[in-house]
Amino acid sequence: MxxxxxxxxxxxxxxxxxxxxxxxxxxxxxxxxxxxxxCIKYSDSIYSFAIPLKILPQFITLPGxxxxxxxxxxxxx
Numbered sequence: 001m002x003x004x005x006x007x008x009x010x011x012x013x014x015x016x017x018x019x020x021x022x023x024x025x026x027x028x029x030x031x032x033x034x035x036x037x038x039c040i041k042y043s044d045s046i047y048s049f050a051i052p053l054k055i056l057p058q059f060i061t062l063p064g065x066x067x068x069x070x071x072x073x074x075x076x077x
Contacts, residue, residue, distance in 0.1 A: 007071040008053065015053040019070040022046060027064025035059065 008015040021027070023045050032039050035058045037051035045066075051059050060068070 004073065007073050016050050017053050017056065017070060018048070018050045019068060020046060021049050021065055022067035022069070024064045024066050027062070031062050031064075032059070035062075 003015070006017060008017060010016075021039065027047075029039055029041070029047070032049065032051075035051075035055050037049055037055065037059060039047040039049045041047050
């Protein structure tokens with residue numbers, strides 16, 4: 001199931017997708033905030049993010065994103 005595979009979190013009836021962004025110099029945090037997402041900057045090119053799943057089509061077209069790494073659950077071995 002996709003909910004478990006990508007660790008989607010249900011928040012007030014909306015699923016949130018979380019993970020990390022690898023970005024180029026032209027990425028602007030404001031663009032992500034404008035469409036309804038949130039991010040935290042860890043370095044010049046790496047951010048953590050959280051977005052409502054319903055804005056995924058707009059999210060993947062934002063300029064400056066070079067790679068998206070979605071969260072996944074940790075599994076015990």
